[in-house]
Amino acid sequence: MPLPLPTSLSPSKVSSFTDCGLAFRFSAIDHLPEAPSVPAVRGTLVHAGLERLFCLEPQERTQERAQVCLTEAWEELRHDAELVELDLDEAAQATFVQEARALVDKYFRLEDPTAIRPIGIELKLEVELGGVTLRGIIDRLELDEDGELVVTDYKTGRAPGERQEQQRLTGVAFYSLLCERLFGRRPARVQLLYLADPVAIISVPTDQSTRGIERKIGAVWTAVERACEREDFRPNPSRLCDWCGFKDYCPSFGGEIAKADAYRIDQEIARAERTDAVDAHSDTVAAVA
Numbered sequence: 001m002p003l004p005l006p007t008s009l010s011p012s013k014v015s016s017f018t019d020c021g022l023a024f025r026f027s028a029i030d031h032l033p034e035a036p037s038v039p040a041v042r043g044t045l046v047h048a049g050l051e052r053l054f055c056l057e058p059q060e061r062t063q064e065r066a067q068v069c070l071t072e073a074w075e076e077l078r079h080d081a082e083l084v085e086l087d088l089d090e091a092a093q094a095t096f097v098q099e100a101r102a103l104v105d106k107y108f109r110l111e112d113p114t115a116i117r118p119i120g121i122e123l124k125l126e127v128e129l130g131g132v133t134l135r136g137i138i139d140r141l142e143l144d145e146d147g148e149l150v151v152t153d154y155k156t157g158r159a160p161g162e163r164q165e166q167q168r169l170t171g172v173a174f175y176s177l178l179c180e181r182l183f184g185r186r187p188a189r190v191q192l193l194y195l196a197d198p199v200a201i202i203s204v205p206t207d208q209s210t211r212g213i214e215r216k217i218g219a220v221w222t223a224v225e226r227a228c229e230r231e232d233f234r235p236n237p238s239r240l241c242d243w244c245g246f247k248d249y250c251p252s253f254g255g256e257i258a259k260a261d262a263y264r265i266d267q268e269i270a271r272a273e274r275t276d277a278v279d280a281h282s283d284t285v286a287a288v289a
């Protein structure tokens, strides 16, 4: 039986499919749960702190206020399920917050936030392209001194080496395409702020990069459709396996794909039962009314 198609593509899904078709399937189609990691949750905290900073008036966006914003974000995050699941003891929590604080301080070495004119923070964008829904979240959209759009994405990991260069360019072109389709204007630049280094990598989208990402998205979607039809997503073992949370399901590591099928089908049945229950409740209410 064909596998269900994923509901959308995002920059991370395109990269995931390109890196390993089977990992893509486990994440985007089977929706297998993935254990949270310290770097990912720390990234969430830093993003939340910077999001708060840019809700302040420009003159208030100082380094001291940024640390207050981080403290507020931490107070909110400390009860979040993902953080609780990390099960950090007191000392590990202190290190976790300290490292997030250091990243926020390093942000100030990359730009002056009082000079930024944001027009959108944590923007969820969605467009249709050739029958595919494209989704992406832009950390910050702003206007430059000439009134042109600028997309900014914060990265809390290290700047990419040569091997991840293609992935970086795919993400940049994807964000630019989303803006162009939604706002009718191509951003003047897309900047990735790697806070740990700290270094800013700035790209200027062009006709060529736009055509390239449209072709790439089309090719990935066609390949996904074919793989779903044939139930044929293959593992692609590489160094990325070291960080993959799906080894229990991956035949390259002695796992069984059938366990992923079972998980997905259980979830589908539970969803259908919830829908039936809601429908039955609505029918009862309508009958009483």
Ligand code: SF4
Binding pocket: 020, 022, 023, 235, 236, 237, 238, 240, 241, 244, 245, 246, 247, 250, 251, 252, 253
């Ligand atoms: S363990 Fe490696 S080969 Fe297997 S699904 Fe994960 S990334 Fe792919």
